[in-house]
Amino acid sequence: MSDPDFERLQALRDEIRQHDHRYYVLDAPSVPDAEYDRLMRELRALEAEHPDRVTPDSPTQRVGGKALEGFAEVHHALPMLSLDNAFEDLDVFDFDRRAHERLADAAGPIAYSAEPKLDGLAISLRYEDGVLVRGATRGDGTTGEEVTANLRTVAAIPLRLRGAGVPRVLEVRGEVFMRKADFERLNARALEAGDRTFANPRNAAAGSLRQLDPAVTAQRRLSFYAYGIGEVEDGALPDTHTGLIGRLGDWGLPVCPERARVEGPEGCLGYYRRIDAVRPGLPYDIDGVVYKVDRLAWQTRLGFVSRAPRWAIAHKYPAQEALTVVEAIDVQVGRTGAITPVARLAPVFVGGVTVTNATLHNFIELARKDVRVGDTVSVRRAGDVIPEVVGVVAERRPAGAEPWVPPTHCPVCGSHIERPEDEAIARCSGGLTCPAQRKEAIRHFAARRAMDIEGLGERYVDNLVELGYVDSVADLYHLGLDDFLEMKRRADERDGVTPETVKAGKIATQWAGNLLAGIGASRDTTLARLLFALGIRHVGESTARTLADWLGSLAVVRRAPAPVLRALPDVGGAVAASIAEFFAQPGNQAVIDRLLERGVRITDQHPPAPKLAERLGLAELLALLAVPKLTELRSRQLAERLASLDELAGMGLEALRATGLPEEVAASLAAWLEADEHRALLQRADALRVELLAAMPHAAAAEAPLAGRTVVLTGTLSGMTRETAKARLEALGARVAGSVSTKTDFVVAGADAGSKLAKARELGVTVLDEDAFAALLAEPPRG
DNA sequence: ATGCCTCGAGTTCA
């Protein structure tokens, strides 16, 4: 390479770096884009002639070439922490007070470094001898993903640090985000190209950074601000956080210009309000501000609580809300008859989506908020998902707006609406005579987690019920092709759909065929699915499984009296009563008979679980009868004097006294036994008890590898669906729960895990990433 | 009695 060429190469690189720095770090572009592009093109051409001169820190190396297979894991030597959250002023005062308590020698207010909390992705950048060698996402804080190739394409991230005093090894922590303007440009372009758009800048930034092809990342304009450091070797650093961030800026790293040094909690709150005021004008989205104890030596002394530092806290802004007008308040009738008021809203964009409906939960809640038709209300997406009405803007209430009057009768069937004294939810009393409840019951029956009838969507359920083809779920199983076609024809007629063409007829036939096949395929099912599908109140997937596992067969479940049901784990008085009541209805029994007659077949019935024996001892069952004053202790006493429950049914007050029970217990029991229905219950319960104990297999099944373990799934697994993961875990004997607590044995965290992961860390619960989970499934622990 | 912890049920939008 000739010297002039080499000089030109260096000059080009320097100039481009200057422009990058001015544009991304100083936010003050010095040349038009076209000029910048020209420089880049020249550099690329020159480098193409001299491939041996291409260095990793050359600006051209930002745009990576080849797509990755996946991301490698990176272990963070110093974990990337999460922060505790403050939501109210009081939380900030508490935070400051705790810091003061641990820094007894701190005279006067503590100085804090305050900065906006950007809504982006936390990353770590490793510089060795000033050159970027590795970039990684935060991941779970301990282990992240290696995204160096993608981060290289982020122009705001210097590939080489400038200036003096750069440590030999320096890990920089900061946030990758997308500016509002860049986000809008990206979405506008996507819209033009017919691609899908991103809901918000955070999603766009996350999606862009996780691109396997760095060339895609390169086309998205991502930004970066440094806000801290990780590992450092061989380097001297300032002794305050403010000084540290200033130094990072000196070395060419972009840092947030809105930073401030404030004193005491009052200073923090002042900053919080100042930023809130300018928030709409900021070029990026934020979800709060962060305060850090400024003096680094003090940070060290304060240390950590589990995974969060005691020297920093994130002060969050309330979730973004938007104002809109209530056009109407409707009520919906759920499967259990629950009446839910829903606000119909003028469409409004909030939290990344357009909202037109928002739940008002129940009458009490609605009355408390006093929402009226015509009101201007504030709407937010609770937990960033489900829209809810936060409150009414009182000043904007139109004159003459009347308080909303809850209906007294079901809008669908006209039955009375009842609300038990101590419950918040009002219910239609119509039961299955109410078409709304019937539809919901059938839809529930057909749902994927229930009988899984493919092809039976909401519209068809509505039509089948409205036109009288289906009254109960059993009716689904005797309809034939012709019935479905006839129904469709009548539905079309009713809706005024144009006369059928030959082609339409063909499509209808195909639809009916598919539905018939779907219904047929659902006939073979499991006991748990069928029990869940029946829609018994208080019996969800989990309870249905408990019933199936412990009792083993439908025959037993359908005639189990409440006390026997109460012997099962997680089944108490309310649940047992609900189940027993369901099966006490002749109509429900008839539906089950018809289901079986029409070919519904339970494939997994088995004898009752052996472990049931210890829960169905005489004493245990006595306690489960729910006789007033008959405590567990007294039940045990009584049981010792009895050979069977039958015997008890024949006992009067005298005989009971003779067993040594205290007078009032004996009296209470005698009174209870007077009722015929109670004696009948006693006998039924005892008969089933004896039968179950006799039917029980003696050999205990081998212990499953994960028996007794509770697992929680969170985030998105790339290798399998949540359903599959759940099934695999359950096959190993584990229980899959929905929320993390101290009882959770471990959490499986996929990508973009949220609050559950945070909670797991807070509680110190073991977290498995996807690889570890795969390993566990491949080789379960023995025993 | 009290306070977790889980489950059930209802919910929105793309």
Place this chain on the structure above:
DNA sequence: CTCGAGGCAT
């Protein structure tokens, strides 16, 4: 996801 309510440990 969030709420209420049921179950159960303390």
